Amino acid sequence: MIAGVTVGRDVFLSALLAEFMGHPRGAANNGEPGTILIRTARSRDLPELADVLASSFHNREGVLGWAYPLFRAGILDDLRGRLHRQTPHYACLVAIEQTGSEETLRERVVGTLEMNLHRPPFWQMMGDRYLYISNLAVRSGYRRRGIALQLLQTCDRIAAEWRFPDLYLHTLENNTAARLLYEKAGYRVSKTEWNPVTWIVGQPQQLFLQKQLLPPAG
Numbered sequence: 001m002i003a004g005v006t007v008g009r010d011v012f013l014s015a016l017l018a019e020f021m022g023h024p025r026g027a028a029n030n031g032e033p034g035t036i037l038i039r040t041a042r043s044r045d046l047p048e049l050a051d052v053l054a055s056s057f058h059n060r061e062g063v064l065g066w067a068y069p070l071f072r073a074g075i076l077d078d079l080r081g082r083l084h085r086q087t088p089h090y091a092c093l094v095a096i097e098q099t100g101s102e103e104t105l106r107e108r109v110v111g112t113l114e115m116n117l118h119r120p121p122f123w124q125m126m127g128d129r130y131l132y133i134s135n136l137a138v139r140s141g142y143r144r145r146g147i148a149l150q151l152l153q154t155c156d157r158i159a160a161e162w163r164f165p166d167l168y169l170h171t172l173e174n175n176t177a178a179r180l181l182y183e184k185a186g187y188r189v190s191k192t193e194w195n196p197v198t199w200i201v202g203q204p205q206q207l208f209l210q211k212q213l214l215p216p217a218g
Contacts, residue, residue: 034099034108036147038154041083041092041112048109049094050076056137082114089131089162090116093154095138095147111138111147115155118168131159133169152185156213165214174204187211 041049054072059065083092095111118132133155138147159167169187171178190210198205 033145034097036110036145036150037096037098038093038150039096041079041094043080043083045094045109046076046079046083049079049092049112052109052112052139053079053135053137055140082116087116089164090114091155091158093151095142095151097142109139110142111151113137113148113151113155115158115167131155131162131164131167133167136169148181149185152182156186156211160213163214165212167211167213169209170206171209172204173207179207182209185211 050072053075054068058068058071060068079092082090092114093112094109097108097110098105099108100106113133113136115131115133117129119129133152136148136151155167167187168190169182170193171182173179173192187209188211190208193206193208195205
């Protein structure tokens, strides 16, 4: 079970993932692509989770390559804190590659994302809290295999079971690959978050994307 998370909640998530995704059996032999399993993160996954996130969002090479260990350590510390807090409506999902036989089964974290409850910005006087997806990352060498889409689809099922009508996330307007992925997953642009500072320095604007899971009430 996830350290710091109540047994009931973790059992619920495990049962939900088993119902919708299944638990693969019979992993691939050496040299062949392994079976991909989506499940909730566990404490033992943390070092590999930090590797996946750090390598996805920070370059080991170049002028700032020296900062990579610090960046990874900060990610690891943040992940450990989030997993150990008993926060309602929080899920950290991992994509696991299983290889080897049943007797020599090996697991490797190859993808992840987090989903939690967000509040609207303070300047928005009205609005309910909403489920927000962040930190979607897939290990280099495992991309373009549908792993990110599987993670997003698993969030759909958990959010629907939690009876949230929508899911939200951000992406940059110039990130074509991410926008194509999210469009395939059913997300649509809710608004463009224009920022004068990013406009002045020539940075791309952020897009706030929404996926409707349930029909509007009434």
